[in-house]
Amino acid sequence: MLGALILVWAAFSITTDGVFLSPRNLALLSRQMAVTAIATTGIVLLIVSGQIDLSAGSLAGLCGAVAAMGCTNLGLGVALSIAIALTLGATLGFSQGVVVSRFGVPPFIVTLGGMLIFQGILLGLTKGVSIVPPAGFLRIGQEFLPKSATWALGAAGSAVCLWQVKRGKGLLVWGLSAVMAVGVAALFNAYQGLPLPVLLMLLLAACFWVLAEHTAFGRQLYAIGGNRDAAFYAGVPINKRIIAIFTIMGAVSASAGVVLTARVGAASADAGKMLELDAIAAAVIGGTSLLGGRGSVWGAILGATVMASLDNGMSLLNTEAFWQPIIKGTILVAAVTADLRWRHRR
Amino acid sequence: MLALAGVDLSLKRSEVHALCGENGAGKSTLLKILAGCHPFGSYGGDLKGESGPLHMLSPADADAAGIALVAQELALVPELSIFENMFLGRELSRYGLLRKEEMQRRCVIAMQRVGLDENPNALVASLSVGRQQLVEIAKALDKEARVLILDEPTAALTASDAEKLNALVRTLVDQGVGCLYVSHRLEEVFAISDTITVLRDGKTVASGPASGWTRSSVVEAMVGRALAEDALHAPAPVKGKTAASLTVEHWSLAHPSIPGRFAVEDISFDLHPGEILGIAGLMGSGRTALLTSLFGAARTLNTGRLRRGDSPWRGPFQGPREAMAHGMALVSEDRKGQGLVLCASLNENIALATLPAYQRRGLLNWPSLRREAAEIAASLQVRAASLEVEAGSLSGGNQQKIVIAKWLKTGPSILLLDEPTRGIDVGSKAEIHALIRDFAAKGMSVVVASSDLSELLGLSHRLIVLSGGRQTALLERDQFSQVAVMHAATAG
Numbered sequence: 001m002l003g004a005l006i007l008v009w010a011a012f013s014i015t016t017d018g019v020f021l022s023p024r025n026l027a028l029l030s031r032q033m034a035v036t037a038i039a040t041t042g043i044v045l046l047i048v049s050g051q052i053d054l055s056a057g058s059l060a061g062l063c064g065a066v067a068a069m070g071c072t073n074l075g076l077g078v079a080l081s082i083a084i085a086l087t088l089g090a091t092l093g094f095s096q097g098v099v100v101s102r103f104g105v106p107p108f109i110v111t112l113g114g115m116l117i118f119q120g121i122l123l124g125l126t127k128g129v130s131i132v133p134p135a136g137f138l139r140i141g142q143e144f145l146p147k148s149a150t151w152a153l154g155a156a157g158s159a160v161c162l163w164q165v166k167r168g169k170g171l172l173v174w175g176l177s178a179v180m181a182v183g184v185a186a187l188f189n190a191y192q193g194l195p196l197p198v199l200l201m202l203l204l205a206a207c208f209w210v211l212a213e214h215t216a217f218g219r220q221l222y223a224i225g226g227n228r229d230a231a232f233y234a235g236v237p238i239n240k241r242i243i244a245i246f247t248i249m250g251a252v253s254a255s256a257g258v259v260l261t262a263r264v265g266a267a268s269a270d271a272g273k274m275l276e277l278d279a280i281a282a283a284v285i286g287g288t289s290l291l292g293g294r295g296s297v298w299g300a301i302l303g304a305t306v307m308a309s310l311d312n313g314m315s316l317l318n319t320e321a322f323w324q325p326i327i328k329g330t331i332l333v334a335a336v337t338a339d340l341r342w343r344h345r346r
Numbered sequence: 347m348l349a350l351a352g353v354d355l356s357l358k359r360s361e362v363h364a365l366c367g368e369n370g371a372g373k374s375t376l377l378k379i380l381a382g383c384h385p386f387g388s389y390g391g392d393l394k395g396e397s398g399p400l401h402m403l404s405p406a407d408a409d410a411a412g413i414a415l416v417a418q419e420l421a422l423v424p425e426l427s428i429f430e431n432m433f434l435g436r437e438l439s440r441y442g443l444l445r446k447e448e449m450q451r452r453c454v455i456a457m458q459r460v461g462l463d464e465n466p467n468a469l470v471a472s473l474s475v476g477r478q479q480l481v482e483i484a485k486a487l488d489k490e491a492r493v494l495i496l497d498e499p500t501a502a503l504t505a506s507d508a509e510k511l512n513a514l515v516r517t518l519v520d521q522g523v524g525c526l527y528v529s530h531r532l533e534e535v536f537a538i539s540d541t542i543t544v545l546r547d548g549k550t551v552a553s554g555p556a557s558g559w560t561r562s563s564v565v566e567a568m569v570g571r572a573l574a575e576d577a578l579h580a581p582a583p584v585k586g587k588t589a590a591s592l593t594v595e596h597w598s599l600a601h602p603s604i605p606g607r608f609a610v611e612d613i614s615f616d617l618h619p620g621e622i623l624g625i626a627g628l629m630g631s632g633r634t635a636l637l638t639s640l641f642g643a644a645r646t647l648n649t650g651r652l653r654r655g656d657s658p659w660r661g662p663f664q665g666p667r668e669a670m671a672h673g674m675a676l677v678s679e680d681r682k683g684q685g686l687v688l689c690a691s692l693n694e695n696i697a698l699a700t701l702p703a704y705q706r707r708g709l710l711n712w713p714s715l716r717r718e719a720a721e722i723a724a725s726l727q728v729r730a731a732s733l734e735v736e737a738g739s740l741s742g743g744n745q746q747k748i749v750i751a752k753w754l755k756t757g758p759s760i761l762l763l764d765e766p767t768r769g770i771d772v773g774s775k776a777e778i779h780a781l782i783r784d785f786a787a788k789g790m791s792v793v794v795a796s797s798d799l800s801e802l803l804g805l806s807h808r809l810i811v812l813s814g815g816r817q818t819a820l821l822e823r824d825q826f827s828q829v830a831v832m833h834a835a836t837a838g
Contacts, residue, residue, distance in 0.1 A: 214709045216701035223698055226687035233643065233676060233684050234699035234752065235667040293689045 001286060001299065004335070005306050012313035020313055023190035030188075031141075033308030034197035035060075035260045037301050039279035040286075041201075041208045042252030044300045045218070046245050047283055050225035050292030051107040053246070054276050055096065055114030056253045061272030062122045063089045064257030068133040068267040069125065078136045086254045092118070093250015097243035115276070123269050130266040140200075141262025144193035153194065154185025197259045201301075204255070209297045221245060225292025281328070282307055285335045306331070349375040350389070351548040357493060357524045362515060364539035364556070365528045368568050368799065368832075372548035373528055377497055380526070381415035382408030396492070409436075411493075414486030418497040422478055424471035429453035431470050432485045456484040460514055475604060476507035483514070494518065495526045500534060501630050502604060512538050530628045532561050532836045544568055562829070565836070569799065569828035589656060590616040591791045592760055597650035599632075599639045601815075609635035609646065611815040617760065617791045622782065624806030625795035626831050632815035633795035634679050637762045640793075641676040642669040654760075670699065675758035677749050679765045679795075681742070685749040688738035692730055693719045695737045695748050700755045722751045727777060743774025750781065760791045767801060779805060799828055813837050 012020040019025060039056050046053050063085040070081025096114050100107045145153070161178035165171055188194045212218040220241055223231040232238055256275065261267045286303030288295030307328060314324050350372045357363045367373050378384050379393070382402040386393075393400040395411055402408050408415070422431045429449050438445040453466040460480045470478060479499060486494055496515070500508035515538060519525050529535050535542065536556060543553040544567040552567045594617075599610040610632045617623050625633050639648050642663030651659045654672055663669040666676070678684040686695050696719040697704060704715045719733055726747045730740055737748060746766065753761065763782065767775040782805060786792050796802050802809060803826050811819040811834035819834035 210709070214712070216705050216710060219694060219697075219701055219710065222690060223687050223694070226689045227683075229680075229684040230687050230698070233641075233666050233678055235665075235670045236698075237667065289689075293687065 001302050001306070001335075005302060005309070008306060008309050008313070012309065012316070016313065016316045019316055023187055025312070025316070027144075027188060027191040027195060029308055029312045030198045031195040031263065032312060033304050034195070034201045035256050035263065036275065036278045036282055036308065037201045037304040038197075038204055038256040038259060039253060039275055040282040040300045040304050041205050041297050042249045043276070043279045044283045044286075044288050044295050044297050045208060045212055045221055046249050047280070047288050047290060048212070048225045048292060048295045049221040049242060049245055050228065051100065051242065051245070052280070052290070053096075053111045053249055053253075054108065055092075055111040055118055056249065056256070056279060057272040057275030057277070058115045058118035058122065059089055059092060059250060059253040059272075060257030060260060060275055061267075061270070062092075062118045062125075062257065063254035064261035064271055065122055065126055065131060065267035067254075067258050068131045068137065068261050071133045071137050072131055078134070081137070082258055085258055086251050089250040089252075089254025089257070090247050091250065093253070094243060094247040096250070097246025100246065101239040101242040119273075122271075126267065126269045128269050130268045132266045133261060138262050138265055140196055141259055141264070143196045144188075145196060145199055147189045147193045150185050150189050150194040153199075154182045157181035157185075197263060200255070200259060204252070205297050205301050212297055217241065217244070222293055225294075227293070278307065279304075281332050285332060287339065349548055350379075352550065353391070353545065353548065354550045355526075355543055355553070357526055358541075359492075359524050360519050360522055361540040362519050362525045362527050362538050363541045363543065364535040365526060365543055365545065366530075366532075366535060366564055366568060367545035371545040371568070373545055374497070375548075376545070377415060377495055377526075377528065380408070380413055380493075380495060381405055382413070406435075409489055409491075412489075412491050413493040413495065414489055414491035415495040416479065416482040416486060416497065416499060418501065422470045422481060425469065427467045427469055428457070428464060428473075428481055429466035431481060432456065432466075432488060436489075452488055453484075456488040457481075459487050459518075460484045461510070474507075475502045476504065476511065479503065479507075479511060480514070483518075487518070491523070493524050493526065495528075497528045498530065498629075499527070500529065500531065504604065504607065508534070530836055532564060535564070536561070546570060561833075565829055565832045569832050588619055591619045591655055592617040592652065594640070594652045595650060595659075597636070597639070597648075597652070599635050599644055599648050599815075600646040602646050608632075608815045610639065610812075613650075613810075613812075613817050615810060615817075615820070617793065619759075619789045619791055620786050621808070622786045622792045622794060622806050624802035624809040625793060625812065626799060626802050626809055626835060627795075627797075627812035628835050629797065631812040631835065633797075633812060634764055635815070636812070637676060637764045637793065637795055638678070640669075641674055641762060642666050643676070670756055670758075673757070673759035674762065675753035675756055675760070676762045677746075677753055677764065677766060679768070681745050681749060681769075685752075686737045686745060689736055692723065692728070692733040692735060692737055692740075692748055696722060696733070696751045696755060699752050718755070719751070722754060723748075726751055726754075726781060741771070741774070743770040743778070746770060746774070746778060747781075750778070758790065760793070761785060762793045762795075764795045765797065766794060767796070767798065775801075799831055803828065803831070811835050 009021065039060065043053055043056060066088055067081045067085035070076040070084055071078055096110050099105050099110045158178040158181040161174045161181060164174040220231065220236045223236060224238055224241060228238065257272055260271060282304035283295060283300040284290065284303070285306055286299030286301070288300060310328055310331065311324055314327065353372065353376055365373055379389055382405040385403040386401040400411050402411060423434065432453050433449045438449050450466040457464060460483050462477060462480045462484060464473065464477070470481065473481065499511055503511060512534065515525055527539060539556045541554065542556050542559050542564065544551050544564060546568060551570065595614045597610060597613045598608055601607040601609045613636060615623070625636065627633050638644060639662060642665045644662060648662045651661055653659045663672065682688060687698065693716055697715050704711050716733065723733060728744050728747045728751070730744060737745060740748065766782065767778050770778065782792055782794065794802065794805055807823055809821040809826060809831065810817055811821065811831055813835050818837045819830070821830060
């Protein structure tokens with residue numbers, strides 16, 4: 001997957017005479033992908049546990065609009081509005097989880113219904129008019145982290161990687177990551193620093209990586225998706241876990257919605273449409289199995305990067321817009337086919 | 347190893363030919379060959395029909411040869427109607443369009459021959475299991491089958507339905523059909539058959555007219571082999587009969603598909619520390635249902651009461667978690683289905699039931715998890731390149747040890763094992779037997795359910811025999827014999 005990404009980047013940097021790899025473009029690219037990447041971090045764990053969420057995009061749109069309306073129409077503070085949006089997202093996610101686990105309705109159906117319902121509510125709330133949140137809100141999507149802080153973050157990331165090397169983890173992987181952390185910081189600072197949405201994305205990805213790999217909750221999700229019966233016989237509280245991951249996914253969708261609204265500069269009635277499909281595609285390209293039991297957060301971030309790079313590179317090349325979905329669709333199917341064949345051969 | 351090693355069988359017209367044998371004697375393999383499921387060339391030996399040698403490559407060839415198998419697990423599609431099922435895969439059509447009226451007409455005729463009075467458009471799902479069985483037979487008749495193979499046709503039927511079915515079989519046989527009839531119920535075998543053939547270890551051990559057999563001679567022929575080697579060393583005696591660690595009374599479990607019948611009916615027993623209790627019984631006798639319900643995983647109505655040690659009486663556990671909290675563990679029959687997460691590492695499979703115990707301040711302590719997994723894997727002699735490999739890559743014996751390791755980590759005082767050595771090579775089998783003896787010697791109470799009789803006779807201190815969900819015998823070690831168990835297992 002990393003190989004594919006390098007290939008895509010090399011191809012675009014040649015065809016765009018290096019514009020693609022310029023610090024400015026990479027900063028923009030990373031900001032564009034942040035929303036999808038945030039959604040994908042949550043959806044990976046949901047898919048790993050054998051579930052699916054088709055409502056993530058509409059829920060993001062709805063919660064983004066609620067946050068914007070809180071500031072603009074009700075005059076609530078930015079922090080409070082966002083808190084309300086996140087709570088709403090978590091609550092709606094929780095309700096979907098309850099219907100899935102307690103009543104046994106397939107998640108495909110529940111979240112398909114959720115998608116329609118949330119779209120309807122969003123339309124009803126906004127009446128089709130865009131809501132422009134105040135400047136303080138927009139900063140979340142458009143500000144950059146100061147250069148000094150970006151350096152500090154890069155150094156911290158590097159230190160964590162070096163610590164892993166010291167603990168005897170793979171020198172190649174972690175040593176390389178340590179170098180990359182500083183390199184990435186330098187790259188962002190060559191433009192204006194780390195964009196805030198990207199910071200959020202990295203923080204969320206780190207949280208979800210810890211949740212997935214280093215908590216009983218996370219490993220139990222993998223077990224539920226890998227073999228539900230075995231998890232049941234091993235005493236894993238399956239219903240509780242499924243409700244919890246849907247709740248978390250709701251909050252993640254809401255965060256994606258807030259970042260989306262702030263980056264675009266307004267909440268509109270069709271915000272977030274198709275976001276869930278991009279997030280699912282990113283997860284799958286990043287190695288997540290739709291059958292459950294397999295997948296990783298960083299793989300999904302990588303998948304989101306591949307997708308965003310394709311979008312960005314093709315725009316730079318002035319490719320007609322209709323090519324973008326065609327190419328992305330082909331890559332998605334090709335990636336999964338290659339993955340299955342490889343696994344089969346093993 | 348060969349599933350079949352020298353079977354001779356000849357089925358005449360107008361006879362019911364009963365085929366008897368223990369689990370694993372080779373009956374199913376033989377039936378599959380006759381039904382064309384194993385293609386010609388994948389087995390050795392000759393198969394002759396009335397008009398010469400049969401070289402069947404697929405079930406369709408068996409159809410053409412006039413052989414119809416009514417499988418133990420019905421091969422009907424519940425969501426389709428009776429006539430659609432009857433013509434599934436050989437639909438009548440003209441100009442690419444289905445000839446529904448013609449199929450319905452023939453369906454009604456075939457149903458009349460088996461005494462079924464149903465609307466051909468009724469869904470199969472709406473029929474009782476007994477009637478579904480009749481649909482299968484009607485289907486065979488419509489194909490003009492001259493050889494009808496019935497695999498445990500009455501196993502899922504109520505007594506009166508079974509009687510009706512057997513009467514029908516007699517009528518068909520009188521009309522010239524030859525019927526190969528597999529059954530575990532010896533009463534039935536004697537009531538219906540003209541000829542009896544007994545298979546053991548893939549061979550025909552004896553065959554002859556039913557009048558020449560007695561119940562005892564059939565049972566002896568079925569079990570006649572020498573005891574397997576590990577059956578020879580007896581388990582260490584239970585040290586002094588201490589108080590029971592588990593007492594179960596009037597334990598019943600409703601049958602999952604037949605209303606009014608039980609999968610397990612009114613079973614009572616007690617279990618002591620250090621004891622290995624065997625559960626014997628033929629396929630479908632309720633062994634698995636008994637163990638899963640004791641572990642709180644019953645899927646149908648479960649009644650009865652149990653007590654751990656001298657704690658108060660209580661009803662069945664509400665789910666595996668409660669059972670685990672009371673020191674129970676179940677190594678289930680289906681290793682891949684219920685035991686392992688095949689795509690997860692061995693470390694994780696071993697820790698699956700105890701994950702929360704490895705959390706420190708909310709985070710998993712991977713080093714200690716790996717260390718403990720390595721320790722227990724070493725003590726059970728798991729052979730794997732590393733504990734990071736996926737469980738799916740191991741052999742059956744090593745997979746089973748991983749499942750056992752998982753349950754040992756929960757620190758059980760009562761270990762339930764369902765078919766602990768099925769599909770496992772001989773070497774691992776002996777190792778697992780040694781482990782089971784060792785657990786008991788350390789004071790654990792162990793229940794082993796198995797279809798392998800020599801395994802049970804070798805391991806257990808006492809043996810419960812089930813037949814049709816009921817306990818038909820409780821044998822002490824000095825009463826153990828294959829004949830005694832088979833008598834009880836084929837009773838009722």
